[in-house]
Amino acid sequence: LVSASTAADGLDAGLDGWADRPGPLYQRLADALRDALDLGIPAGTALPAERQLALQLAISRTTVVAAYRILRAEGRLISRQGSGTRVAGPARPARARLATKARHDAATPRHATGRPARPASAVGFRSLIGRDEAAVDLATAGVGADGVLTAGLLADAQAELLRLAAGAVGYFPQGLPSLRRAIARHLTERGVATSEQQILVTNGAQQAIALLARRYASPGTTVAMENPTYAGALDAFAGAGARFVSFPAAEDGDPGPALQALVRRQRPRLLYLMPTFHNPTGLVATAETRRQLAALAAEHGLPLVEDNTLEPLAVGAPPPPPVAAFDSGGTVITIGSLSKVAWAGLRIAWIRAGPRLIAELMKVKAAEDLGSSVPSQVLGRAVLDDFPRISGLRSAQVCECLQRAARLLGEQLPAWRFRQPAGGHSLWLRLPGADASAFAATAMRHGVTVIPGPQLSPDGSFADHIRLQFLQPPGVLEAGIQRLAAAWADYTRAADRELEVIV
Numbered sequence: 001l002v003s004a005s006t007a008a009d010g011l012d013a014g015l016d017g018w019a020d021r022p023g024p025l026y027q028r029l030a031d032a033l034r035d036a037l038d039l040g041i042p043a044g045t046a047l048p049a050e051r052q053l054a055l056q057l058a059i060s061r062t063t064v065v066a067a068y069r070i071l072r073a074e075g076r077l078i079s080r081q082g083s084g085t086r087v088a089g090p091a092r093p094a095r096a097r098l099a100t101k102a103r104h105d106a107a108t109p110r111h112a113t114g115r116p117a118r119p120a121s122a123v124g125f126r127s128l129i130g131r132d133e134a135a136v137d138l139a140t141a142g143v144g145a146d147g148v149l150t151a152g153l154l155a156d157a158q159a160e161l162l163r164l165a166a167g168a169v170g171y172f173p174q175g176l177p178s179l180r181r182a183i184a185r186h187l188t189e190r191g192v193a194t195s196e197q198q199i200l201v202t203n204g205a206q207q208a209i210a211l212l213a214r215r216y217a218s219p220g221t222t223v224a225m226e227n228p229t230y231a232g233a234l235d236a237f238a239g240a241g242a243r244f245v246s247f248p249a250a251e252d253g254d255p256g257p258a259l260q261a262l263v264r265r266q267r268p269r270l271l272y273l274m275p276t277f278h279n280p281t282g283l284v285a286t287a288e289t290r291r292q293l294a295a296l297a298a299e300h301g302l303p304l305v306e307d308n309t310l311e312p313l314a315v316g317a318p319p320p321p322p323v324a325a326f327d328s329g330g331t332v333i334t335i336g337s338l339s340k341v342a343w344a345g346l347r348i349a350w351i352r353a354g355p356r357l358i359a360e361l362m363k364v365k366a367a368e369d370l371g372s373s374v375p376s377q378v379l380g381r382a383v384l385d386d387f388p389r390i391s392g393l394r395s396a397q398v399c400e401c402l403q404r405a406a407r408l409l410g411e412q413l414p415a416w417r418f419r420q421p422a423g424g425h426s427l428w429l430r431l432p433g434a435d436a437s438a439f440a441a442t443a444m445r446h447g448v449t450v451i452p453g454p455q456l457s458p459d460g461s462f463a464d465h466i467r468l469q470f471l472q473p474p475g476v477l478e479a480g481i482q483r484l485a486a487a488w489a490d491y492t493r494a495a496d497r498e499l500e501v502i503v
C-alpha cells in the first residue's frame with residue numbers, strides 16, 4: 001500500500017500546470033489526471049473528494065465531477081458510495097512510469113510561450129494504429145476498392161508499368177509525368193487551368209499537408225483553421241509547433257467578418273480549410289464564398305490551403321470549382337487525393353501551386369522519399385483516365401450509405417441531431433446533454449469506435465459532438481449503430497444515476 005502523502009504528491013505533480021492545457025476546463029482536468037495516473041498512482045489509491053479538489057484548485061465542483069466522470073467512463077477510476085473515488089486497474093512498475101513520462105515529454109511540443117501544444121499524432125491515426133479488430137470501426141473511413149480497380153483498369157496500368165520498368169530508373173521526385181499530366185487535365189476540367197509544372201505528387205493528402213506544415217509552420221507561428229477540422233491536419237501543424245486560431249466552417253454567404261477580423265488581428269502564417277465537403281460536417285462553400293476567400297488571401301498575401309480530398313464524394317449537385325479557380329494573387333494551394341474516390345491504399349494525392357513553391361516542396365519530399373511508388377502512380381493515372389465512371393460509382397455509394405445511416409439513426413437514436421451533409425463520408429452528430437469523450441469511451445466498451453468532437457477541434461470544443469463515418473458496408477453500419485444505441489442506453493442510464501447521487 002502507498003501512503004496517502006505519496007499518492008497526493010504524485011497527484012500534485014501530475015496536476016502541475018493542468019489549466020494551461022487546451023480544451024474546456026473539465027477536459028483539461030481529466031487529461032491532467034489521466035497523465036498523473038499514467039505516471040503510476042497505484043490501483044486502489046483514493047482520490048480527493050470532489051468538493052476538496054474543487055477547493056484546492058479553486059474551481060467549481062461540477063468541473064471536478066465532469067472530469068471524474070470521464071475517467072470513470074474510461075475505466076480509470078471507480079466510485080462507490082461511501083468509499084469515494086479510487087484508482088482502477090493494476091499499478092504499473094516504476095520503470096514503465098519513467099518511460100511513459102519520458103515519452104510524454106518528448107512527444108509534447110511546446111509553444112514559444114511554454115504552453116504545451118497538442119502532441120504530434122495525438123488523434124488522427126489512433127484508430128489506425130491501435131485498431132481493435134473486434135470493434136466496429138465507425139471512426140475511420142474504410143472504403144474498399146471493389147468495383148473501382150477493375151481488370152480493365154489494371155491491364156491499362158500494367159501496360160504502362162511494363163514499358164516504364166523496361167526503360168526508366170524509377171525515381172520521379174515531382175511525380176510520374178503521365179500522372180502529373182492527368183492531374184493537370186483533371187483540374188483544368190474542374191475550372192482551374194493547370195500545367196504539369198504546377199503539380200507535386202504526394203503519398204496521400206496527409207503527406208501534402210505535412211509538407212506544407214514543414215514549409216510554413218514552426219514553433220510560435222499561427223495557423224488558422226476551421227473549427228471543427230480534420231484531425232490529421234491538427235496533428236501535422238501541431239507537430240511543426242504551430243498554435244491555432246479557428247473560425248467556423250463556411251456555410252452560406254461570405255466567410256464572414258469574423259474570418260476577416262481574425263486574419264487582420266492574428267496575422268496567421270497560413271489558412272487551412274476544406275471548402276468542399278468539409279470533414280466532419282459535410283458542408284460545402286458556395287462559389288461566392290470561394291471568391292471571397294481567394295480575395296481575402298490575395299489581399300493579405302496569405303497562403304490559403306484548400307484540402308479537397310473529399311471533393312469526389314458529392315451527395316447531390318457537384319460542388320462549385322475549387323477556390324484556386326478564383327485566385328488572383330497566386331496564394332491558393334490546392335490539395336487533391338485519390339484516397340476517397342478510388343482507394344486509400346494507392347497513397348496517391350497531389351499539391352497544386354505555383355511552379356516555384358512546387359519546386360521547393362519537391363526538394364523537401366525528395367529528401368524524405370525520393371518520390372512516390374511508380375506502380376501506385378501508374379494506377380493513379382489509370383484511375384484518372386476512368387474518372388467519370390469511378391466518381392459516379394462512389395457518389396451513388398455515398399448517397400446509399402447516407403440514406404441507410406440516417407434511417408438507422410432515426411430509428412435507434414432519435415435524440416441525436418445532425419444536419420444532412422452535402423457530401424463527404426461523415427456525420428457530425430450532436431448528442432444533447434452528453435459528454436462526447438465519455439460517451440466514446442462507453443461506446444468503445446460496447447465494441448464500436450467513433451471520434452469525440454474535442455479531438456477534431458483546434459481548441460477542444462464541441463464537447464457534445466461525435467463524428468461517425470457512414471461510408472461503410474451495410475453490415476458494418478448496421479452492427480455499429482446497433483452497438484451505439486446500446487452504448488447510449490448504458491451511458492444515459494449511468495448519467496441519470498449520477499444525477500440522482502448529486503441531487
Ligand SMILES: Cc1ncc(COP(=O)(O)O)c(C=O)c1O
Pocket residue numbers: 141203204205206207230232274279307309310337338339344348349
Ligand atoms: C480532409 C482530409 N484530408 C486528408 C485526408 C488524408 O487522405 P489521404 O489518404 O489522401 O492521405 C483525409 C482522410 O480522411 C481527409 O478527410
